[in-house]
Amino acid sequence: MTAFVELNEVTHVYGGGDGPPAVEGLSLKVREGEFAAIVGPSGCGKSTLMKLATGLQKPKAGLVAVAGQRVAEPIKITGMAFQNPVLLPWRTTLENLLLPLEVVQPHRQRLRANKAEYVARAEALLEKVGLKGMGAKYPWELSGGMQQRASLCRSLIHEPKLLMLDEPFGALDAFTREELWCVIRDLQAERAVTVILVTHDLREAVFLADRVFCMSARPGKITAEREIGFARPRDLEITYTPEFAEIVHELRGHIRQARAAA
Amino acid sequence: MKRSIWLRLAPYLFTLGFFALWEAACRALSISAFVLPPPSAIWTALVQYQKPLYTNAFHTLWMTSAGFALSILFGLAVGLLVGSSRLLRAGLNPLLVGFNAIPKVAVVPILVLWFGVGWLPPVLTAFVISFFPIVVNVATGLATIEPETEDVLKALGASRLDIMTKVGIPRSLPYFFGALKVSITLAYVGSVIGEQNASNLGIGNLITRASADFNVPLVFAALIVLAVLGIFLVAVVDFVENRMTGWAKRSQMAGG
Structure with missing residues (x-):
């Protein structure tokens, strides 16, 4: 191999x-x-x-x-996650998840027109890590473990290899x-x-x-x-x-x- | 419940208490109104000279706002540049610090030489005295982005502009507003200095004329007007800050 x-x-x-x-x-x-x-x-x-x-x-x-x-x-x-979850405090958890999509191609160009599709993807991911319905919360409203879960979601949202x-x-x-x-x-x-x-x-x-x-x-x-x-x-x-x-x-x-x- | 009412009333009670103490001290020690007029005499002057105080205060407000607006524009631009480039930061730092160390009163005569007596010297004095805190704070906000955040974005191919707009600028907003509160009062000092030395209008000019006439209560009345205007402008900045960067205060309250 x-x-x-x-x-x-x-x-x-x-x-x-x-x-x-x-x-x-x-x-x-x-x-x-x-x-x-x-x-x-x-x-x-x-x-x-x-x-x-x-x-x-x-x-x-x-x-x-x-x-x-x-x-x-x-x-x-690649997706990355660190010991420090480094979520941006002025964005909700869901908006934090969408951050990589605002940067990386080809999602960057598609994001605006296909917002609903991406939001659904982010919410599905949140549900998978046990943060269902937490997307609207700000990172500082989450516990350390929940922040780390959100950070994992962010590292996976653009489906890295x-x-x-x-x-x-x-x-x-x-x-x-x-x-x-x-x-x-x-x-x-x-x-x-x-x-x-x-x-x-x-x-x-x-x-x-x-x-x-x-x-x-x-x-x-x-x-x-x-x-x-x-x-x-x-x-x-x-x-x-x-x-x-x-x-x-x-x-x-x-x-x-x-x-x-x- | 009771405590919260006291907290609300505290600013008013303390202010009233301050003036009451002042009045009592003046009377008890029979201080001459030429040295320190009691608040009652200042109030009389306020009422008596309300017309010139009003027009001149309005002029000063204008000068200050214009100078302050200039320093926001210039301070933001320079702060963003300095914060985003280590080369510029290293190069400009001694210049900025040196410039800030110059007493701005010494700059006013030069401004008069260049622009004559009028509205430009007060506006420019307000500007040069108040832009520095904005530059420093915006630059600090940009320069202290967590390296991990930068790594996450850079690994995705983010440009420096991306990092700046997605992270740097929102992140430096609390620093920016913190600086505005310092700057707005400095801008006041600047415009009044400018008016005292190089203008025929404004509270600064009024103070110069009143002290030449030994009209001490009027001088104090003008100072009170300045203080009130200052409180008003800081309150405006506070209000905007809360609307724009409430997350910064709340995230600290949540402990991280």
């Missing part, structure tokens, strides 16, 4: 100067429709990897390709986090979108991903790769099985090594 997202021997230095590289010799392949998780000690360049894959940053050396195309500028087939999640559940309490794991699990199953999830929560990575990549401390590169074979759809109960705990423990070992090497 060919790679959908490919990074080959990528080195990146912020600002383009001679400073210490954020990532060095980073290679990674993610298949189409795969759910990949990237874990590593903090400051290992996980977020840099996301910026490289979406074309927000250009690598100093090496190749970044998505969908068979070399990435030279922002690729418009690639979804980039940068610790999206990091700021949430444990129960809300597990609820949102199931939300993202179901959305990914339904849309077959390729997902790259950056996280430092090993249980989250193992529960959601088909494959987990471990990164070393700065300058970051991939030190280990682990297929997660649990059958889908996965139930939250599997996180309490010995097999699950064993994989988490194994990954924990890789991270400990990465931290010790730093």
Whole structure:
């Protein structure tokens, strides 16, 4: 199977100067429709990897390709969500969802004439993540978990081929986090979108991903790769099985090594 | 319930109390009306000179509004430029700060040299004194967009103009209105300084003439008129602000 997202021997230095590289010799392949998780000690360049894959940053050396195309500028087939939901407070939740459509082609041109169709799409998406009827509310009227759900909807509204999640559940309490794991699990199953999830929560990575990549401390590169074979759809109960705990423990070992090497 | 009534009445009660204290102090210490006239004497002057106060206040209001309008236009334009480009920000910053540090009273004679005595010096003084806060605040609002928001939009191929119109400008509106409240009172100071030095009309000119005549109650009456006009204009800005950026206040109340 060919790679959908490919990074080959990528080195990146912020600002383009001679400073210490954020990532060095980073290679990674993610298949189409795969759910990949990237874990590593903090400051290992996980977020840099996301910026490289979406074309927000250009690598100093090496190749970044998505969908068979070399990435030279922002690729418009991605959706992004972050730890901070960054919804715009002067827009209602529904208007926030429509924001990507006001920017990305071809929706940009169609939006005005086909407003009703897009609003229906946004409302259907809201319903799917459990925010039915919340579209008219302002983001600051929603709880943190609800804001994060809305942020996920915004990242998916333009039907991206690639979804980039940068610790999206990091700021949430444990129960809300597990609820949102199931939300993202179901959305990914339904849309077959390729997902790259950056996280430092090993249980989250193992529960959601088909494959987990471990990164070393700065300058970051991939030190280990682990297929997660649990059958889908996965139930939250599997996180309490010995097999699950064993994989988490194994990954924990890789991270400990990465931290010790730093 | 009772507390809310007190809250509503507080502005009026405090103002009345302030003038009552003033009156009592003047009488108790028998201060001369040449030094500090009591509010009663100022009121008499207000009534006696209501005609010239009214026409001159109206003139000052005009000068201030014209200068203020200029600074909104200019301040917004420069603020948007400075906020959207790091190069311009780095280049213009020392110029702007230096310009702002110049006492505007010192600029008035130059304006008189250029434009003569009339309506232009007060308008321009009001303008130069009040545009700086607008520039700084609009630029700050634009320059502090969350990097994540920018990433979300840039990854979709948004141009800088897109980011500016969808995020930057709405986001800097609360900063802009905050600046307007500072600017409008500064514009007042500017137009009055301009009128005092280079005009035959306006409250500033009236104050100059009244103090030359040692008509101290009239000077104070003119100052009271200025204060009332200032409160009125700030109230107008407040009203517009609440209509335009109510989300900013409410989102803070909701705790995030």
